[in-house]
Amino acid sequence: MSSPAAESGNLLVGLDYSILQKCMHCGMCLATCPTYMETLQERSSPRGRIAMMRAIADGQLEVSKTFADEMYFCLGCLACESACPAGVDYTNLFEHARAEIERVGVLDTRKRRAIRHTLIQLIFTSRRRLRLLGGSLAAYQRLGLQALVRRTGLVRLLPRRLRELEPLTPTVRGESVRVNFRRDLARHNPPSPRHRVGLLTGCVQDIAFGEVNADTVRVLQVNGCEVVVPETQECCGSLHAHNGELEAARDLARANIDAFDPESLDAIVTNAGGCGSHMRHYDRLLADDDAYRERARVWSEKVRDIHELLVDIGYRKPLTPPPAAADGPLVVTYHDSCHLRHGQKVVDQPRQILRDIPGVELVELPEADWCCGSAGIYNITQPEMSMELLDRKMEKVGGTGAGVMAAANPGCAIQLEHGTGRAGLEIEVTHPITLLAAAYRAEAGSAAPSGEEAVAS
């Protein structure tokens, strides 16, 4: 690390200057930036944000509240990375800018500290506390308490911010795949597997969409993969890295590397766009860690999105329509998770998989690559902009005539479900892999409940 950085501790000063310098301020990112296109303010554009970071690194600008607000107004959707002709590593810049903002504490208030502490330090750094939260949420919903709270108007007693958020509470569907895997799914690993893959279960994915994880395991098994679901895996750390807690993110990355032992696997698979995008950066995150640098490199090399992996290994096309498409074509539209598309450049594979499912008719969603406003915890921190983006998304979705919308990220799924409700659209939100799994299941015959996949392979 260079000496000025060591003196000031400023993370933007300490950053390799060539990363900042790479931005040639051509402006090609502007048209793809949701916050710029909404405000038409240069400071709310990727180019403007990078210019401010560079001015800070050059000592010409302070890490001010204005800068901090702007960096938290940024969705971190990374659409700018796809548009950038020069290949600017915006993720890296964004993470360091937010980390510097937290280090300096320009946004610090007691309330903000409490919220951040609860979310970032307490819940998402401990798999036990996460499970507890998931369990409570499931109980809240199973016991009908949520419906009761909503129906009776008790919801009005919640503080305004929480009241607005309540509809975004994810519905818990299916049990944690870790439980399911231990009890049942592990037995269906193919006897002579062609690949050995580890599954990152994800936090929100596993609490709210345990079934998507189970479907992912099944689909992998059908395609000749032995699936490993390490018990001691943690949150991937994207929430932390994107919210200025790089050290916490590093701890989680190390824990996951230990839990998965990447050397023993052919791939580390995730079905959540946000997790995958971050996991690919463990190598950068741990570049200064002598003990983990090499393992992190191996890890990053082996991270695969589920759709990407399936296409890479030449997955088997299902022969039978899923039940939902049994009585005629099922019109499906697909929303790109920002971090799957822009962060991981996985664009065609989910579409290809959807097209390969018999009975599914894929209709392109206009602006499919435009952020839905979920963006990690953005819908909590910036509800106004988040809802504007969601409404824009729903307008496009409504025009497709689709009955099902597929998206490969739990944050998007929660946000989109909230959006369909808001817009009064009768559209089911699902994960592409859930549709694929349903087709494999239908193919194996209605009799077998869940153990048919190994046979089908």
Added chain:
Amino acid sequence: MPLEPAVLSKLQTLLDADQLLTSAEDLSVYAYDGTATLHELPCCIAQPTTVDQVSGIVRLAAEAGVPVVTRGSGTGLSGGSVPSPGSIVLCLARMNRILEVDAQNLTMDVEPGVLTQAVADAAAEAGLFYPPDPGSINISTMGGNVANNSGGLRGLKYGVTRDYIMRLQVVLADGQVLDTGTKCVKDVAGFSLRDIFIGSEGSLGIITRITLKLVPAPAAKQTMLGHYDSMTAAAETVSAIIAAKIIPCTLEFLDRVTIRCVEDYAGIGLPRDAEAILLMEVDGHAAEVEEQAARIEEIARQHGATAVQRAHSDEEAVQLASARRTAFSALARLAPTVFLEDVTVPRSELARMVGRIQEIADQHQVRVGTFGHMGDGNLHPTFLTDEREPEEMERVEKAMAAVFEYAIELGGTITGEHGVGLAKKPFLPDQLGDTGMATMRRLKSVFDPQGILNPGKVLD
């Protein structure tokens, strides 16, 4: 340099709070445009939404003698919208309404902040076509396009922005509002003031409303890609196509350096040993286009193409065009500082110019990849360097100067579509000569006697 408090408070009465930016953060993000290395802090940024506000701001600026630098999205490549020292930046991005699409007269009325792509989309929606397509079409504004007389890939067949401007509304340097031109195809009432503002780079007036000419959309298009082992063969192909009385809408080339960079970056299967590839497109009536495409294939082979590919579907067309589309990205990734130039020569001199650019690059030991528009002689030699290396920067500047000099020698121009701005200003006298420069100065003093409109740009 902060604005005098009295001027600032007058601006505040003219504009809403969110229309006037003065924070250090805002000043720092309006200090540049799309041009490498140029940087100057303005004293404030005004974001008017009406012509009355624009007029009021200019009037104020004239009274106070404060420079005004107009900009849209700030994607210019010659520093034309980089703030002049102590200037008010007049950002017209929020004047972005499409006011009218007139299908009877084939015109469209827009405010200057409308994006070029939005114009193209609105035209397409009406079954019409707005042809100019500058590289930054997704984000460039129409006001900027007019002020720089922007080009694009379709210059040979469809011309440039100037060919699509029927009427302009302009705020003059004293705040008066001038309307010039009509929706009439024929209009010879008085001097064509309209044309003076096209390409004037914000130094003669501020464009606040534009009436565009539209044309019927072509029904069909055919795309071909030829590989060549000499640039001359590619250039001869172009000449032969035109001699055969075919005017393609696109004739784009990549040179050897660019081909290799594209291949390294995108791996799309281009021949790494080729000296040139040529992307050719014809548009028009389906039957005619089919016939022309077949003829072009034949001509390309006769003139030394080592391979000719023809797209049989829209997807294939996109694939063939992808080399050209990724050319700039492929080059831009290789170095932190990138100068995208736009020297232009008569079509007949293009092969010679490309060859000379490479010689100059070798001579000064700088990295240059060249691609561009073979149909209209407009080249994009792209210089790759690092602004933190003063010694290399010096060599790059020398090489660029040599390229400009040779373009002028061949009867060409130092800038085909990016404008003069700050970056080309030192080279303009070489091309225009004393009389040319003196005439421009006289014109400037007529329109902007105080010298408050984009001072220091185009000329001193």
